[in-house]
Amino acid sequence: MRGGSESLNSNKAIAACVHEGLRTADLPESAVQAIETADRDAVGLLIRDEKHVDVIVPRGGKTLIERISNEAKVPVIKHLDGICHVYIDADADIDKAIRIADNAKTQRYGTCNTMETLLVHQDTARAVLPPLAEIFRGKGVALRGCPRARLIVSAMNEAAEDDWQTEYLAPILAVRVVDSLDEALVHIARYGSQHTDAIVTENYTAANRFLREVDSSSVMVNASTRFADGFEYGLGAEIGISTNKLHARGPVGLEGLTTQKWIVLGSGQIRK
Numbered sequence: 001m002r003g004g005s006e007s008l009n010s011n012k013a014i015a016a017c018v019h020e021g022l023r024t025a026d027l028p029e030s031a032v033q034a035i036e037t038a039d040r041d042a043v044g045l046l047i048r049d050e051k052h053v054d055v056i057v058p059r060g061g062k063t064l065i066e067r068i069s070n071e072a073k074v075p076v077i078k079h080l081d082g083i084c085h086v087y088i089d090a091d092a093d094i095d096k097a098i099r100i101a102d103n104a105k106t107q108r109y110g111t112c113n114t115m116e117t118l119l120v121h122q123d124t125a126r127a128v129l130p131p132l133a134e135i136f137r138g139k140g141v142a143l144r145g146c147p148r149a150r151l152i153v154s155a156m157n158e159a160a161e162d163d164w165q166t167e168y169l170a171p172i173l174a175v176r177v178v179d180s181l182d183e184a185l186v187h188i189a190r191y192g193s194q195h196t197d198a199i200v201t202e203n204y205t206a207a208n209r210f211l212r213e214v215d216s217s218s219v220m221v222n223a224s225t226r227f228a229d230g231f232e233y234g235l236g237a238e239i240g241i242s243t244n245k246l247h248a249r250g251p252v253g254l255e256g257l258t259t260q261k262w263i264v265l266g267s268g269q270i271r272k
Contacts, residue, residue: 002046004060005038012036047072057239079217079243081167081193082112084225087184087210089201090123096222096268097128097200098135103224103270104198106139110169112241113196113218113228117164117174119184122148125177129153141171148177164191181206185213192216194243196228198264211263217243223266232271233262 003011015034022029035042047056047068055075058068065080086104088097104115120128125148133153136143143149144163145156156175163174164187178184188197198220199210207221218228218241230238248256 001033002035002042008036008038043068044071047074047076050074059240075247077240077242077244077246079112079193079195079241082114082195082241083117083165083167083191083193084113084115084195084228085117085119085184085188085192085197086115086225087119087178087181087188087197087199088121088124088128089181089184089199089203089206090121091203091206092121092124092128092200093202093222093268094124094127097124098132099268099270100198100200100222100224101128101132102135104226105136105141105173106171107224107226107271109171111226112167113225114169115173115198115225116166116168117176117187117191119187120149120175120177121181121184122177122179125149125152129175129177136173139171141173143173143175145175146177149175152177167193181209185210188214188216195241196220196225198223198225216261217241218262218264220264221266222268223264224270226271227264227266227269228262 001011001015011034015032018032019029022031046053050073053074055077056068056072057077058065062080065078068076069078086101088101101118108114129149129152133143133155143156144159145153146159150156150158159174176187178187194216196218197214197216199207200222201207211219211221228241230236245259
């Protein structure tokens, strides 16, 4: 464990408690160690120490994680961004779509599985965008839309190119109207961060194609992106959500070259 200067004393106290517990259980104290310096040079040494360090799990801001990813010689488990999408299909149930999109954005703003971009098929845009815009307005969410979205909801601000590739972690949402599922898939492939993406549809073929072709760690049908969570998946506490594709160890056959992808099939569920 190595924290920043703002958490140094807290980490020392936590490590002391853990060491006491290890002693009580007749386990070696050295099983858990805290690096008791805020010197950033220590990070550089740690992430290059292939002899003693098996894996780094960076938790912090984008600048920190980018540095670790670029400089580490030790394997890194990380996600850099949570640019999550909800795509409302031509065959979506409108009530489900509104409920899911609202929850995916507003249940919590500062999490990596919060929706940052809403994609809406042109055939459902006029039915779904005005009521959603009213809900978001009431919750203080600023909308940044493409020209077609702004024709439907004039109160939206104009979206810039950067809005499609920004993890806001705030009450801000980018909105784009698309012609087809194909266009939605292209958008997600270009701008997504391979974290969590969802489709709202009653079309079995469209749902299955979305599950197959969206290359994210969690892909969902008719459920809020907020369910992408270790506890919600029944895995217990987590230290992060990885968007990596991990290397294999030992004999490398087809199974060793296959990574996990979480599939969530819902019927309108939202996280409370």
